[in-house]
Structure formats: C-alpha cells, structure tokens
Amino acid sequence: MTVRRSERKQEYPDLGILAGRTLFAVQRELFAEVAEQGHPELRPRHGAVLAYLDEEGSRATDLAAQSGQHKQVIGTLVDELVELGYVERQPDPADRRAKLIVPTAKGLDEMTKSDAAMSAIEAELAAAVGKEAYAEFKRVFKLIADRQSSRRA
Template sequence: MQDELFARLAEEGHPGLRPQHGAVLGYLDPEGSRATDLAQRSGQHKQVVGKVVDELEALGYVERRPDPHDRRAKLVVPTARGLDQMVRSDAVVEELERRHAETVGHDTYAEFRRVLREVTELQRGWREQG
C-alpha cells in the first residue's frame, strides 16, 4: 500500500516524498505536533523523526514554530503544501482500503484491520519494555 500511496502522491504533485516521510506526515496534527509526540505515535526514535522533519522542512511540507503552551518546545506544523499532501494522502488511503475491502469482503477486511491493530499494540508494548 505504501508504494502505491507514494506513487500516487508523486502523480498528484508531491514527487519528493519518500515512505520514511510518513513517520512524520502520517502522524502530524493539522495544528502541529511536538517531535516527541510524533516519535511516540510513529514508533520511531526522536533522532529519526528529527532528521525526517529536517527533510520535510527543506521540501516545504512543515515548519517549526514555538509551542504556545511551552516556550521551550517547538511544534512541527504543516505548511499549505503539507496540508495538501495530508488531504490527498487520506483520500488515496481511503480509496485503497475501499478497494481491498471490496476484493476480500468488508467483514474480512475489518477483521484484518482489527488484528493488525492488536498486533501493532503488542509490538509497541514490547518495544517500550525493551
């Protein structure tokens, strides 16, 4: 799915994005997120998220702004280009999921998603313990 998502995004005006950028863009709130929150949500190390944010900032997808609730912290905030990518990405993922659900059956796909979420949560718990 990831390969198709990024190929489609490239066709729709976002050719510089790569799958690793999803560690930020896939978890970024439209009003902005702290890098530590992005790391936690994505399961990536803070250093990886920092590198990805640097790349996305250079590509014009995000900018860093002071956090209005904590002057010491920074928020990663999507730019207009970043917001456009987020909307397009959501639409592509929705279309892909609909296609897969129609292919294997809606109940089967719903069960697949439930099990995948459960396994992901188990893995996150293991990572936090380790």
C-alpha cells in the same frame, strides 16, 4: 527431499514477512498516487512524520512515540520536510521551550491527498476480500500491532 527455508518462507510466510510485504506494497501505491497528485519529492520515510502529524502541529517527541522512530530520526525527517516546504517549526504556545512541527499549505495539501489515497486503497482491499473480512483483519492486526508496540516500550 529437503524443502529449502526460502521456499517454506514463500509458501508459509511469518508475520514479519507478511507485515513487511504489506507495508512496502501499500507505501509504493500510496506514494506513487501522491506523486501523481503533485508531491513527487516525498519518500516513504517521510511517512514517519506526515502520517502522524496533526493539522495544528505536533511535537517531535510525540511523532517519535507514535511512529516508533527515534527522536533523532524524526529530527532529520523534519529537517528534510522543512527544506521541501511541507512543514515548519513554530513555538509551542503551551510550552515556550518546545517547538511544534506544523504543516504548511503544501503539507496540508499532501496530507489531504494521502488520506484520500489511503482511503481508496483500503476501499479496494475491502472490496477484494469483503468488507466484514477486511474490518475483522484490521481489528485483529491492530490488536497485534498494539501488543507488539507495548512489549518493548
């Protein structure tokens, strides 16, 4: 009897499938929690900006590099977030030609709430698999993510 590819992938998922399933599940939980706390208009795509944004502001090029997104994608997301009231563009005091993406009060509120929600998600996962196992998983997963990020940079 031949085992179908989809059955093999379900029983023995590869790294891409596991990473994708994890990403989408965490995003669903995180954005549902943040929506309940007053930010229902945000979508997971906005995380490419908000997850990496510094409280004092960040350059779009830095956000693109950190998130792995193209600068044009970041620009579109920043436009959306400006329209939604989460960020604003301000002159960069270190370089008058550059702009900083700076969170507004609404953006800072979302960042605080999403950080707390993410901490709660991680605490729940650590409790489910054991704190040491979860810490080791994160350590190894970071090594893999860093290695893969640097391969095509």
